[in-house]
Amino acid sequence: MRIGIVCPYAWDVPGGVQFHIRDLAEHLLRRGHAVSVLAPADDETPLPPYVVSAGRAVPVPYNGSVARLNFGFLSAARVRRWLHDGDFDVLHIHEPASPSLGLLACWIAQGPIVATFHTSNPRSRAMIAAYPILQPALEKISARIAVSEYARRTLVEHLGGDAVVIPNGVDVGFFARAEPRPEWLGGVLHDGPGDGAEGGVSGVSGVSGGSGPGDAGRRPPTLGFIGRIDEPRKGLPVLMKALPAILAEHPGARLLVAGRGDQREAVAGLPAAVRGHVEFLGMVSDEDKARLLRGVDLYVAPNTGGESFGIILVEAMSAGAPVLAGDLDAFVQVLDAGQAGEIFATEDAAALARSANRLLRNPARLRELRERGARHVRRFDWSTVGADILSVYETVADGAASVATDERPGLRARWGLARD
Structure with a gap:
């Protein structure tokens, strides 16, 4: 044809x-x-x-x-x-x-x-x-x-x-087969069998956004965001507003941000001590996007509106990344009404922080979301x-x-x- x-x-x-x-x-x-x-x-x-x-x-x-x-x-x-x-x-x-x-x-x-x-x-x-x-x-x-x-x-x-x-x-296999880059690995899901201890990650300290291990050789908890960082509806300002509350409970946590836009403006509203926990990766290739999603402990989609589907959520689930997303109608549908990923009130930075902290304290829940997401994305x-x-x-x-x-x-x- x-x-x-x-x-x-x-x-x-x-x-x-x-x-x-x-x-x-x-x-x-x-x-x-x-x-x-x-x-x-x-x-x-x-x-x-x-x-x-x-x-x-x-x-x-x-x-x-x-x-x-x-x-x-x-x-x-x-x-x-x-x-x-x-x-x-x-x-x-x-x-x-x-x-x-x-x-x-x-x-x-x-x-x-x-x-x-x-x-x-x-x-x-x-x-x-x-x-x-x-x-x-x-x-x-x-x-x-x-x-x-x-x-x-x-x-x-x-x-x-x-x-x-x-x-x-989505080419589900492309994301599922990606090899995560070591410097992008999070410590909750990727530090071996010891990651199952409830609350074990929150004790990581002394890491300011670096990729090295925290206390007891643990990597820091790692969040991911992919999108145009200077487009308000992609929601990065909401995530930035939530970051201090996340760091208050998980002092070593870091946020990896991939996408084009003004990086200085994106962190302008953050305290100086918090800015070091944000790593901007710029535009990434499809291969590096898959590697990033394979390595993070939690993918956050804080979008505020204008989304008819949410392809990044499907890509994240395909790569095995647990997803936390705003409760936009389209996102709720893609995440099977919260069965394949967790949902928070859109534009509510405090709700985002509470959900992220709860998930980072609970590796078993993150693994459950990863497994449910992997089953759910087959239809896409x-x-x-x-x-x-x-x-x-x-x-x-x-x-x-x-x-x-x-x-x-x-x-x-x-x-x-x-x-x-």
């Missing part, structure tokens, strides 16, 4: 949608399909062979964040050329309601279109206001996918229609998610073929892109 996938956001700025599209494309390629991805990208951005650049993106405030989108007459010409050259059996558009390549592709293309909706925003006035403009394009969609029940709800309430829920996918593996998405493709392609006449034009004409 020839499959075209449209990415709305800049390929060179990492995000959950881009990762999902990348992993989906590579999964489909491994299955023997021909795949091309159209995405905004700067000229100097190195791209995989299956990605076609639609040109430079511009930053636009979107859904509580800043998205780098691509729109306009030049972009429309590039979309038209890509569709013309691709001769696709199925077009898969991500975020077709966003002012970017997906909406342009929806306007231009004719034929089987599958759309995936990622956004969860129950009060989007912009989406409601834009509905008359979006409606003609959205009516061309053959099948709709939502990455969560909350993304589906946003679609239904703002744009009408419905969607099948297929979650974001690409072997399952990819098969579900491919089934949607086949359904819409077969449906398009069944209504065509025996003497129908070729694929190019079916897409409205016949050569002159």
Whole structure:
């Protein structure tokens, strides 16, 4: 099958949608399909062979964040050329309601279109206001996918229609097989059989964020956070506010932070003695992200809103990291209502600190969460998610073929892109 996938956001700025599209494309390629991805990208951005650049993106405030989108007459010409050259059996558009390549592709293309909706925003006035403009394009969609029940709800309430829920996918084995880096290992889960003593970790002292052992050769308790550190909705300020209370009970604890942003600003509100317990790792590769998640005692997701799924939670569970997350609706669903990870009241730094301290005192509970998470994430593996998405493709392609006449034009004409 020839499959075209449209990415709305800049390929060179990492995000959950881009990762999902990348992993989906590579999964489909491994299955023997021909795949091309159209995405905004700067000229100097190195791209995989299956990605076609639609040109430079511009930053636009979107859904509580800043998205780098691509729109306009030049972009429309590039979309038209890509569709013309691709001769696709199925077009898969991500975020077709966003002012970017997906909406342009929806306007231009004719034929089987599958759309995936990622956004969860129950009060989007912009989406409601834009509905008359979006409606003609959205009516061309053959099948709709939502990455969560909350993304589906946003679609239904703002744009009408419905969607099948297929979650974001993760290569579970990639994270499970990662070898943790010794300097990132936490002492609660990774210091051998002696870690089972209740309260044994809280006695670690004399470690100021270093990777060496604490008292009695123990490594310090280690928390992890991955995300854009200067984007408020990712919640790092909430975690920073909770850190002094965590250190009051676990004096040797450290926080490993991976992601881009202003590191000095991130710790500006912390007492000087606390800042030394925070280690900024900057942007990390996929391999190092997996190694980091494999090594921490507790992964903390303090996000404050705007999340429709929570792919980082699935990645953490895949790597064996116990998860503590804010009680966003999407996070609660991903964590199986608290069965696969613990939940605290969103934006409540005191509640975060209490939960983290309780978990770090209880290695048995951390191991239980690790085991439950490892079982739970199997449903998010690409072997399952990819098969579900491919089934949607086949359904819409077969449906398009069944209504065509025996003497129908070729694929190019079916897409409205016949050569002159």
